[in-house]
Amino acid sequence: MNPKVRDEVLKHRQTIIESWLESIEQFRADDLLQNISDTMYENTNREFVNKLVLTIQNGETNAENDLNQYVERLIQMGWPLNYITRGLQEFRKTTIRVLASESNQDSEHIEYFLEIEDWIDDVINVLVNQYSGSWENTVFLQKMALKELSAPLIPVFEHISVMPLVGTIDTERAKLIMENLLDGVIEHRSQVVLIDITGVPVVDTMVAHHIIQASEAVRLVGAKCILVGIRPEIAQTIVNLGIDLGKFPTKSTLKKGIESALEMTKKQIVELEGK
Structure with missing residues (x-):
């Protein structure tokens, strides 16, 4: 100056x-x-x-x-x-x-x-x-x-794994979910995968499309997919949007999803009597 x-x-x-x-x-x-x-x-x-x-x-x-x-x-x-x-x-x-x-x-x-x-x-x-x-x-x-923490595939029982999804799902994150899902299915030799959307705030057409793609990919590598965590408001949104999720089972809670997965893998949880 x-x-x-x-x-x-x-x-x-x-x-x-x-x-x-x-x-x-x-x-x-x-x-x-x-x-x-x-x-x-x-x-x-x-x-x-x-x-x-x-x-x-x-x-x-x-x-x-x-x-x-x-x-x-x-x-x-x-x-x-x-x-x-x-x-x-x-x-x-x-x-x-x-x-x-x-x-x-x-x-x-x-x-x-x-x-x-x-x-x-x-x-x-x-x-x-x-x-x-x-x-x-x-x-x-x-x-x-977010990438490091996003969408881990967690083995909970032999041949049964859970993928909890939290937050908004965009195209970039959906790609990461798909990669983690397929790698995890092969690594853990999963026969049934539960995709838990309890922590996903909004399920619109795009999110549903990504979930359907993920379930199809799981099927192609020899495993089955169960969608869990469908809250009443999410169910209403899915119906109103005309989204078809009939190709794979859905459950309202993770607990019910695990019970179904145990049946599909011919396993059951029994309560042991006290000594």
Whole structure:
């Protein structure tokens, strides 16, 4: 930044800060900020604006490092990107307005405007890149964690396995379910597989299609499939959508499904008399 403009910003920093704090209050009604306490909002605003002013003082390299660390903290605290960008736009207007009011020369107004525009654009680029990178990394780690924990095939008795499904099933996850299912059937030599959808919040046409595909794949490798965990609301949805699940048995609970699987594998659970 031009040394002359930098000195003017630092000279009037207190006026700029107080004016910005007043104008930023209009954002408090934003739905994304409703759950943030008044004290937290005020303290974050003050830290934000002081950090911006300090970037002028500390030079470009130090400024970028400070901003990266600051934005990382905001991400961890759950602050929306919209707060950052709107706050910077408001800071741009406030700074130009304050500097213009202290000068009577039109040429200085233009100089202030261009310098502040370039500075804020650089700051926005740094913050948005940091925000995007952090969120992309967070989403990647979450997807990897979900992939590691998603849809395990659990052997519960000899030749009987259970696959509990939890959460929303999309195309990518359905592919993973299919792979785990087929690999598990072969590894555990399963004759009967129970697919438990108790933890699946919604069963629509796409989810049902994936489940039907999975059951057909199980049949092709020599095992049978039982769908369990069908709640009343899920049953109603399946009927209303006209989804045909008649090709393989269904049970309302995992307990009933295991009882059926034991019968299909010619096994039974007996209660031993006390010695």
